[in-house]
Amino acid sequence: MSNLDQSDLRPVIQLGQGDPSAFPCFQTTSVAEDAVEVALRSNEFNGYAPTVGLFTARKAVAEYLSKDLKDHKLSPDDVYLTIGSSQAIELIISALSCPKSNILLPRPGYPMYEAHAAVSNIEVRHFDLIPEKDWEIDLDEVEDLADENTVAIVIINPGNPCGNVFKYQHLKKIAEIAKKLGILIIADEVYNHLTFGNNPFIPMGNFSSIAPVITVDSISKRWIVPGWRLGWLVTNDPQGILKKHGIIDSIIGFLNISSDPVTFIQGALPQILEKTTDFFFSKITNILRKSADVCYDSLEDIPCITCYNKPEGSMFIMVKLDVSMLEDVFDDVDFCTKMAKEESVVILPGVAVGLKNWLRISFAIEPESLLEGLGCRMKEFCKRHAKKK
Numbered sequence: 001m002s003n004l005d006q007s008d009l010r011p012v013i014q015l016g017q018g019d020p021s022a023f024p025c026f027q028t029t030s031v032a033e034d035a036v037e038v039a040l041r042s043n044e045f046n047g048y049a050p051t052v053g054l055f056t057a058r059k060a061v062a063e064y065l066s067k068d069l070k071d072h073k074l075s076p077d078d079v080y081l082t083i084g085s086s087q088a089i090e091l092i093i094s095a096l097s098c099p100k101s102n103i104l105l106p107r108p109g110y111p112m113y114e115a116h117a118a119v120s121n122i123e124v125r126h127f128d129l130i131p132e133k134d135w136e137i138d139l140d141e142v143e144d145l146a147d148e149n150t151v152a153i154v155i156i157n158p159g160n161p162c163g164n165v166f167k168y169q170h171l172k173k174i175a176e177i178a179k180k181l182g183i184l185i186i187a188d189e190v191y192n193h194l195t196f197g198n199n200p201f202i203p204m205g206n207f208s209s210i211a212p213v214i215t216v217d218s219i220s221k222r223w224i225v226p227g228w229r230l231g232w233l234v235t236n237d238p239q240g241i242l243k244k245h246g247i248i249d250s251i252i253g254f255l256n257i258s259s260d261p262v263t264f265i266q267g268a269l270p271q272i273l274e275k276t277t278d279f280f281f282s283k284i285t286n287i288l289r290k291s292a293d294v295c296y297d298s299l300e301d302i303p304c305i306t307c308y309n310k311p312e313g314s315m316f317i318m319v320k321l322d323v324s325m326l327e328d329v330f331d332d333v334d335f336c337t338k339m340a341k342e343e344s345v346v347i348l349p350g351v352a353v354g355l356k357n358w359l360r361i362s363f364a365i366e367p368e369s370l371l372e373g374l375g376c377r378m379k380e381f382c383k384r385h386a387k388k389k
């Protein structure tokens, strides 16, 4: 990316997205690279795969996810391979589309849900995540928003954009409300196991005996290979509710007419899931923990920014911007535009994820560059634009 200000020779610091694959310290494991190479050279994966995905890969996903499930086990038939979790999101939203239906989405959230709901003509109703309560869901609001046309609630855990991790009791309450409302839960768990605080990651699938759960996940974030485009949609439905309501048929119908993830990446998946070592995973979470610390400490030091939580998972933090303390910055978009122009630091205005005058910052970059971006450049920027007393 070239600098907006041509006279600024400093490198651009990209804190706007969650793709750290370009940094050497975030390189994927050789286990994954070798698995792809072997699959590619085997000559076994040059053809089309079945529309639901290769059986061996579906089986590997079922086993991988079942390790974290307490009272039910997944079967390969519960797993549908997709082009990243992005396609899994598109798939489930279109499978749920019917006249007058509505879906409950988090605010702040992940805008791809809103985009696909719009395409599928599903009405969106937003519930709030509460910053003072570690970004837990406002569950009373969920109950008030829902009606007989509500089909599902989406939860993103570990959280993008908030960097929070839901506790067991909160997840259980979400499941109980879903049961009461007669809706299904879509659990976006693409940051599963990318946790580095006090709360461990608990899959929503553990509560599927209470309400049906559809999990969306991929190798993009945990293995830091978003360009490999492999994800999955998984039905956790021990009571067969999704099948009874035709959702499974709808999912298969969608897959029959859409394109599939690359076959040799599917072929490599069993090795990737089975052979990746804990050493790799803990190396990544250790870097993220350190980056989250640097990020939090640097932001805490800036007067016009309020941090509500120290990130415990994913790669992001949401912080509140007090524009009234700044002289010539009107709102979050203006702040981000001027930061990019004057400091070559890219961050996302909160309005893009549903909260005006907040900022979403990714800390998934090398800790040194993060310190330079936030501790030096952003701090200087805020000082320079501060209102004179």
Ligand SMILES: *Cc1c(COP(=O)(O)O)cnc(C)c1O
Pocket (backbone or CB within 6 Å): 018, 083, 084, 085, 086, 087, 110, 156, 160, 188, 190, 217, 218, 219, 220, 226, 230, 231
């Ligand atoms: C990155 C991301 C996705 C999509 O990732 P894929 O690369 O398509 O697997 C989905 N949901 C959230 C919350 C994300 O951050």
